[in-house]
Amino acid sequence: MGVTKTEFYTEEQIAFSTIIKALGHPARLAIIDHLLKVNSCICNDLVNEIQLAQPTISQHLKELKNVGLIKGNIEGASICYCIDEKVIAKVQNYFNRFVEVLNSKKSNCC
Amino acid sequence: MGVTKTEFYTEEQIAFSTIIKALGHPARLAIIDHLLKVNSCICNDLVNEIQLAQPTISQHLKELKNVGLIKGNIEGASICYCIDEKVIAKVQNYFNRFVEVLNSKKSNCC
DNA sequence: TAATTATATTGCAATATTACGATATGTTTT
DNA sequence: AAAACATATCGTAATATTGCAATATAATTA
Numbered sequence: 001m002g003v004t005k006t007e008f009y010t011e012e013q014i015a016f017s018t019i020i021k022a023l024g025h026p027a028r029l030a031i032i033d034h035l036l037k038v039n040s041c042i043c044n045d046l047v048n049e050i051q052l053a054q055p056t057i058s059q060h061l062k063e064l065k066n067v068g069l070i071k072g073n074i075e076g077a078s079i080c081y082c083i084d085e086k087v088i089a090k091v092q093n094y095f096n097r098f099v100e101v102l103n104s105k106k107s108n109c110c
Numbered sequence: 111m112g113v114t115k116t117e118f119y120t121e122e123q124i125a126f127s128t129i130i131k132a133l134g135h136p137a138r139l140a141i142i143d144h145l146l147k148v149n150s151c152i153c154n155d156l157v158n159e160i161q162l163a164q165p166t167i168s169q170h171l172k173e174l175k176n177v178g179l180i181k182g183n184i185e186g187a188s189i190c191y192c193i194d195e196k197v198i199a200k201v202q203n204y205f206n207r208f209v210e211v212l213n214s215k216k217s218n219c220c
Numbered sequence: 221t222a223a224t225t226a227t228a229t230t231g232c233a234a235t236a237t238t239a240c241g242a243t244a245t246g247t248t249t250t
Numbered sequence: 251a252a253a254a255c256a257t258a259t260c261g262t263a264a265t266a267t268t269g270c271a272a273t274a275t276a277a278t279t280a
Binding site (some may be wrong): 003007010013018022023024025029050052073080081082083084085088089091092095096098103110 | 115116118120126128131134135136137138143146151162191192193195199201202205208211220
């Protein structure tokens, strides 16, 4: 049906899959990579950096903003986007805990 | 168009977004969570654990297998799935490096 | 070997995503 | 104020994803 059943998952599963899903597209990873590379926050040099039309970039930015991965500040005519460290840290923690649990029980059959 | 343009991204961006995308669904996170919880590798108790039809679970397992996040071993009539630690570790590293870079340049405008 | 159990595949309907042209909105410059 | 720039939104076409019933496949048990 194309519709994800959400009623049976934990809050955490839904919250994390939503954030992670936003990172599951190369254009959005490229945006994040670029925001990370240029020290200061960057607006739509992204449109020049990434080979996608401006509305498409805008749409991807919106998705990243929706899940809280980036923040945008109006800066005159343009908008200054940057990564929200707290949300990225949450994702980092998720995977760190993950690997910790994995390591604590070294009993894989495969 | 629904079709992702891949020709302009780095190998890494494509590789990681593909793996991460597979984790961007609550059912697949639930599968991974469950594989992590039960010490030994588990087959399709998943069908009982997760409130989705058997073909749907099978499909999600396939996606996780395709990106290498899990491996499956035939065990008599059933199949024993487990997490591939190496691939998860790669994801962990990605985010760790990420946060490292973020911390090294504390110059966010937002 | 027939029935049962475990899993995968096929086919399909409903919905979501991706991408972009056209256009709207808001700011700065002239 | 008009032109130019920066960004967002709308509408839409193409494609992908989600979920499942039906069915296929393969191993196990009776």
